[in-house]
Amino acid sequence: MDQCSVDEMYEAFAVLAGSDPDHCSYPKGYMKRQAVFACNTCVQAGMEPAGVCLACANTCHDGHDICELYTKRDFRCDCGNEKFNGFKCKLHTDKEGQNVKNPYNHNFFGRYCSCDRPYPDDDDQVNEEMIQCIVCEDWFHEKHLEGPAVDCDALMEMICVRCMNRAPFLWTYAAHFAVSALNKQSLCKEQTNADMMTDEKRERSHTRGQDTPSTSSYCKQEEPTAGAADHTSSLDSAASRLAQQPSKVTECILNELKAKDAAGARAGAVFWPYFWRAKLCTCTDCKRMYVKAGVPFLLDESDTLLAYEEKAKAEALTSEELLLSCLTSLNHVQQLEIIYQYNDLKHELREFLQQSAKQRKDITPEAFREFLEELQTRKKRRLN
Numbered sequence: 001m002d003q004c005s006v007d008e009m010y011e012a013f014a015v016l017a018g019s020d021p022d023h024c025s026y027p028k029g030y031m032k033r034q035a036v037f038a039c040n041t042c043v044q045a046g047m048e049p050a051g052v053c054l055a056c057a058n059t060c061h062d063g064h065d066i067c068e069l070y071t072k073r074d075f076r077c078d079c080g081n082e083k084f085n086g087f088k089c090k091l092h093t094d095k096e097g098q099n100v101k102n103p104y105n106h107n108f109f110g111r112y113c114s115c116d117r118p119y120p121d122d123d124d125q126v127n128e129e130m131i132q133c134i135v136c137e138d139w140f141h142e143k144h145l146e147g148p149a150v151d152c153d154a155l156m157e158m159i160c161v162r163c164m165n166r167a168p169f170l171w172t173y174a175a176h177f178a179v180s181a182l183n184k185q186s187l188c189k190e191q192t193n194a195d196m197m198t199d200e201k202r203e204r205s206h207t208r209g210q211d212t213p214s215t216s217s218y219c220k221q222e223e224p225t226a227g228a229a230d231h232t233s234s235l236d237s238a239a240s241r242l243a244q245q246p247s248k249v250t251e252c253i254l255n256e257l258k259a260k261d262a263a264g265a266r267a268g269a270v271f272w273p274y275f276w277r278a279k280l281c282t283c284t285d286c287k288r289m290y291v292k293a294g295v296p297f298l299l300d301e302s303d304t305l306l307a308y309e310e311k312a313k314a315e316a317l318t319s320e321e322l323l324l325s326c327l328t329s330l331n332h333v334q335q336l337e338i339i340y341q342y343n344d345l346k347h348e349l350r351e352f353l354q355q356s357a358k359q360r361k362d363i364t365p366e367a368f369r370e371f372l373e374e375l376q377t378r379k380k381r382r383l384n
Contacts, residue, residue: 018071018312019054021343024091026053026077030101033308036072038108040065042084049108050078058344060090067110068336071305072137073297075102105138112139114162133269134304135163135295140269147268150179156274156306164270167293169286172257174270177279253281277301348375 019025019035037057041064043050056079057066076099080089089095110118112130119139120127130139131149134157142149146161164170277298280286290296297303330338352371356363 018308021054021058022347024053024055024077024079024089026079026089026092026095030074030076030099033071033073033303033305034075036069036075037061038067038069038110040067040110042087043108045109047085048083049104050081050083051075051102051104051108052079053077054343055091056080056089058340058347060087062344067108069107070132070139071308072103073303075099078102103137105136107138113141114144115141131158131269132305133158133160133163135159135166145269149269150271156304157272157276158269159272160269161267164266167290167295168266169254169289169293170270171266172254173276173279174272176257176260177276178270178272180271252283252286253279254283254286274304274306277304345375 018033025031025034035054036051037054038049038051039057039061042061051069051072052061056077060079077089077092078084078099079091079095080087080093081095081099082097106112106116112119117124119130128141128143130141131145132139138160140158140160145158159170164174278301280298282299287296287299290298301307348371353363356367361367
């Protein structure tokens with residue numbers, strides 16, 4: 001198996017490993033980032049969109065038609081609320097009627113891109129891979145990006161043209177830091193050394209690092225542990241407090257970039273190298289501008305999907321390394337199928353062992369065989 005396939009499997013593990021497979025995430029409030037799923041069995045066309053966490057997809061919606069939505073920012077599990085017409089969550093029953101701050105789009109009904117088509121698309125014989133915009137978190141076909149995609153190891157993020165126009169100040173940064181087909185070679189070579197990212201962050205902390213709130217403090221505002229506490233403060237109010245904090249930056253970096261007159265074409269999706277967020281200005285006026293445009297999360301470098309996946313990989317069990325070696329001949333959908341079943345097996349086995357210990361029963365080969373047979377008959381194949 002080539003390295004690209006290995007990386008894809010690690011990515012699939014990281015997306016799921018970053019979320020709890022056993023406990024509903026609802027009590028944690030609006031999660032900074034988590035794996036989210038839509039249930040086409042419970043929420044059908046014409047109904048309000050809804051999403052569920054990994055644990056609820058595994059337990060409450062076992063055997064249902066589940067659609068993987070990858071990860072979503074600032075999302076709270078909807079399982080069992082009033083959008084499900086009487087269906088109750090099995091893991092956490094005490095939930096409010098709706099999560100009013102959840103962001104939704106057509107992804108929750110299995111449609112993607114500006115073409116509003118499903119993926120995989122039976123009418124599309126190519127079924128090319130899709131690229132996610134980091135702002136709206138919709139997925140796009142390369143042919144619908146209104147410009148050529150750029151393939152470079154140093155690239156980490158893409159912003160679609162609609163979101164670029166929603167936050168037009170980003171075009172100025174794009175003229176200086178974004179990667180195009182013309183300048184990708186120099187930027188790729190220049191930025192692939194990991195030490196440069198460390199130096200960049202160190203320099204940022206020395207010059208204006210005190211202006212940006214730490215990840216931990218921002219996270220505490222948005223991810224309260226109490227079930228109802230998160231409704232006392234919204235993303236807008238938290239971001240407004242961020243913008244109102246005094247800044248030690250005396251000169252606006254954005255104005256400096258505008259003065260350099262490096263204006264480029266304002267068309268098409270924009271591809272960014274991994275270090276670009278560190279280049280954003282953190283003066284008070286710019287912070288207010290991020291809030292007004294609805295993109296204050298851009299100041300948080302740990303908001304990136306890469307940071308989420310790396311954290312998950314660091315916490316992953318070593319047994320998953322063994323599982324990876326068994327998935328060499330499977331495609332992405334099949335890999336996710338195995339991962340779901342793997343998480344289910346861990347959960348069921350843990351309960352079986354705990355119950356046996358509680359009842360002081362010996363675990364005989366016959367008892368374990370009976371457990372496996374019961375598990376096999378109870379678990380239906382999960383639909384993608």
